[in-house]
Amino acid sequence: MEAISVEGVAKSYGNVRAVESLSLRVPAGQVVAVLGPNGAGKSTTVGMMLGLIEPDAGRVEVFGKTPAEAGAAGFVGAMLQNGELAPNLTVREVVGFVRGLYPDPMPLDEVLELADLTDLAKRRTGRLSGGQAQRVRFAMAIAGAPKVLVLDEPTAALDVESRRTFWAGMRAYAAHGRTILFATHHLEEADENADRVVVVARGRIVADGTPAEIKQRAGGRAVRFTLGGQPAAGLERLPAVTTVEVDGDVATLHTADPDTVVAALYGTGLTVRDLEITTPALEDAFLSLTAANR
């Protein structure tokens, strides 16, 4: 069963085309990162999935229902970029209140535990740090035990330690077969926490695959070694080599097929020292994917 189905949605603000004919199907149980630079259209897409923004064209379904129906049925939990917390209520009261709105919520203590709020349960929300408040927003999003969780840049403004805690809670929630879609421009977060990465640029999907596939699609690999004074001439003619860079005494051969390159390299009679095969970081992959669609 498809958890989220987005078919050809588009949204413009005046003459700004925020989202252009975007389609995406998310099977139940998948954790999807929607990755893109600022202004790519991530928040607008998330808003349409939640029924908060009406698309100009196309349609969105969540477990076969409109976003509004799915929300009313308690299927969807959301964590948006902003969201006021009632400052005079305690963490337990706020999360308990939201929990009470859902037909079949999670036990309150379990919610607080997953969001790492057990020790802060009696604290008024007005007295929380930014990171702690963000954890309360996460608790509110999961309190109703929704089948689908939609998070818009959930770790914006969190420090490294708070991020780690947050993602541990998210993964624990996902482990029960729930569907999660989160928007981010943190590449490493997409890599570490998602089964699938959908790269969005200028309102369109420019790549869609596992983190490993995205990396591979964007630039292949590099075979690097130390020349030790030997000439680099002719390396560009080896099989499977696309380009060669020589920096000082280090040669870098770019390729989609490092095994063939390494075998050919040993056939040249060169002395190959400090051999290294590298995969581009997700960051490089992401930059080259979004730049290619400019």
Ligand SMILES: Nc1ncnc2c1ncn2[C@@H]1O[C@H](COP(=O)(O)OP(=O)(O)OP(=O)(O)O)[C@@H](O)[C@H]1O
């Ligand atoms: N309410 C609005 N009115 C006018 N333009 C808007 C509005 N909301 C978004 N936009 C524009 O639509 C485009 C997409 O914005 P959106 O917020 O969806 O991108 P995003 O990928 O979420 O960006 P960020 O990572 O900065 O949050 C941007 O050019 C933005 O300026």
